[in-house]
Every structure is written in structure tokens, then in C-alpha cells.
Amino acid sequence: MILRPPTSADAPAWFDFLVSQQAIAYTGIVPDDFADRQGGQRDDFLAELEGKFAEPGTARRIVAEVDGAIVGLASIVDGPASWEVALGYVPSPAPRELARLYVSPTFHGTGLADELLAEIDRGEDLYLWLIDGNERAHRFYQRRGFVDCDEAFRAGPDWGNVSMHRMRRVAA
Incomplete structure (x- = not known):
């Protein structure tokens, strides 16, 4: 297994893996056509991802790959996101957001999620949005010090209007 930062060339594989893993993680929570709805936005997201991977700024991202295929990914970015600001979810409960942490079910229980998180986590205060029902x-997050x-x-609507809430971890 290789852990490495994503490059611009990884944008299509990152997007496809993310959408497929979200569809798996949220089965029974999001609409059955969730992956199709997200896939319809693929081209727009690819250009954005390519730029973010080429110029990461303060964001930290990592992919895990086996035989050239992504099997896990994670990212920590500055918060709040523009959509949070637009909707009035400010101030954020921490300056940094754990925006993504997904692992293929084949690797559940292997410690890969912890390994990915350890690679990008600098021990700062973090928050995340959790889909209710997951x-x-x-x-997983409660065991790592996050509280609701x-x-x-x-x-x-693309997410089926599912409910989600924030979790926060205060650095020790």
C-alpha cells in the first residue's frame, strides 16, 4: 500500500472513489440514485479538484492506493467552507475541518482510516459534518475524541435532504 498526496492527475480517480464510497457508506440514508446524481456533477468537480491538488495551500490531503487504485482518502481543510458561511454556520467550532475520510469496505477494520487520519492530522482542533444515521x-469519530x-x-436534494450535524474535537 502506498500513502501519498494526490496530484492533479488523481482528480478523476479521487472523485469516482469518493462518490462510490459515499453511496456505500450512506446506503439507506441517501436516495438510491445518489451516485448518479453526484456523477452528473463530475466534470465541474474535476476541474476544481485538479486545481486544489495542484495548489493545495493549507489543505492536507492523502490517498491510499493498492496496485494503482485508490482504496482510501482523507482531507483536512480550512473552515468554514463557503457554503457554511452562506448559510450562517459561522463561526465554525474549530478553524480546520476534517472534510473527507473514506476507506473501501475491503479495508474496514484494518487500521487504514487511522493511518490516513494520522498522516494529515497535526493535532489541532477539528470539526466535521456527519450524516445522521451513519x-x-x-x-469511529467518538473513539477519536470528537463530540457532537x-x-x-x-x-x-441531491443528498435527499438528509440530516447531518457537526462534531468537534478539541486538541489535547
């Missing part, structure tokens, strides 16, 4: 992820915040949000 109990596996909820337990009172803020709740309903995602848009």
Missing part, C-alpha cells in the same frame, strides 16, 4: 462513522455539536443541517 453509526459506524459516528462511533448541537448544530444540525439538512443537505440539499
Whole structure:
């Protein structure tokens, strides 16, 4: 297994892996056509991802790959995101957001999620948005010191208007 920062050339594989893993993680929570809805936005997201990977700024991203295929990914970015600001979810509960952490089910229980997180986490205060009903992820983050915040949000129609809430971890 190789852990490395993504490059611009990884944008298509990153997007495809992310959407497929979200569809798996949120089965029964998001609409059945979730992956198709997200896939319809692929071209728009690819250009954005290519730019972000080429010029990461303060963001930290990592991919895990086996035989050239992504099997896990993670990212920490500055918060709040523009959509959070636009909707009034400010100030954010921490200056940095754990925006992505997905691992192929083949690697669940192997420690890969912890390894990915360790590669990008600098021990600072973090927050994340958790899709309600994703109990596996909820337990994972609780074991790593994240606590539930009172803020709740309903995602848009592409996500089936699912409920989500923030979690926060205060650095030790």
C-alpha cells in the first residue's frame, strides 16, 4: 500500500472513489440514485479538484492506493467552507475541518482510516459534518475524541435532504 498526496492527475480517480464510497457508506440514508446524481456533477468537480491538488495551500490531503487504485482518502481543510458561511454556520467550532475520510469496505477494520487520519492530522482542533444515521462513522469519530455539536443541517436534494450535524474535537 502506498500513502501519498494526490496530484492533479488523481482528480478523476479521487472523485469516482469518493462518490462510490459515499453511496456505500450512506446506503439507506441517501436516495438510491445518489451516485448518479453526484456523477452528473463530475466534470465541474474535476476541474476544481485538479486545481486544489495542484495548489493545495493549507489543505492536507492523502490517498491510499493498492496496485494503482485508490482504496482510501482523507482531507483536512480550512473552515468554514463557503457554503457554511452562506448559510450562517459561522463561526465554525474549530478553524480546520476534517472534510473527507473514506476507506473501501475491503479495508474496514484494518487500521487504514487511522493511518490516513494520522498522516494529515497535526493535532489541532477539528470539526466535521456527519450524516445522521451513519453509526459506524459516528462511533469511529467518538473513539477519536470528537463530540457532537448541537448544530444540525439538512443537505440539499441531491443528498435527499438528509440530516447531518457537526462534531468537534478539541486538541489535547
